[in-house]
Amino acid sequence: MGKLDEAAFEKVIAACKCGVSAFEVHSYIDRALGVMLGERNDDGRWTHDGEKFIDGVFEITCIACRQHAFSSDDCPRCHREGGLADTKVMSRLAVPKRCPACKGTEMTVSGFAPAVVRTGAAKRPQPTPVALLGEPGFHVVQILCDSCDWVALAEGCPLCGSSGPLRARP
Numbered sequence: 001m002g003k004l005d006e007a008a009f010e011k012v013i014a015a016c017k018c019g020v021s022a023f024e025v026h027s028y029i030d031r032a033l034g035v036m037l038g039e040r041n042d043d044g045r046w047t048h049d050g051e052k053f054i055d056g057v058f059e060i061t062c063i064a065c066r067q068h069a070f071s072s073d074d075c076p077r078c079h080r081e082g083g084l085a086d087t088k089v090m091s092r093l094a095v096p097k098r099c100p101a102c103k104g105t106e107m108t109v110s111g112f113a114p115a116v117v118r119t120g121a122a123k124r125p126q127p128t129p130v131a132l133l134g135e136p137g138f139h140v141v142q143i144l145c146d147s148c149d150w151v152a153l154a155e156g157c158p159l160c161g162s163s164g165p166l167r168a169r170p
């Protein structure tokens, strides 16, 4: 379980101490995309559900007064203390230009992207990614070759690089 469950999350975003109920919610969530020769073919798409969004939340900021309604410095994936700072770097698992097995050039990558959502009146239907593949903060979890069965997986915690253990996600 993440730092917040659904009930705790709903409580936090109900209203700020200043009376406004519009927040920026920062979370690490699942994103998949197509890659060719190590570069992204597209910006990708979200593959998380609502529970996973809440599970990855590490900061909730009031849009009006900028106070944190919630924040955690721990890694959002493994809960290692202070681990959040270690997630703002380049992905530790890099995508090869060609498949090491079949030399294919196209792969499907899944990973974690930092994302922001606005609640309240300015709510948008989809989270906005803060980093995409190839930018600090985006972390590759799994690479699948589109032409053969070659697979690469991140070792340990894909977000902060610690050896784990990973906690269960909803």
Ligand SMILES: [Zn+2]
Binding pocket: 016, 017, 018, 019, 020, 062, 063, 064, 065, 066, 067
């Ligand atoms: Zn406020």
Ligand SMILES: [Zn+2]
Binding pocket: 099, 100, 101, 102, 103, 104, 145, 146, 147, 148, 149, 150
């Ligand atoms: Zn291959």
Ligand SMILES: [Zn+2]
Binding pocket: 075, 076, 077, 078, 079, 080, 083, 157, 158, 159, 160, 161, 162
């Ligand atoms: Zn971690």
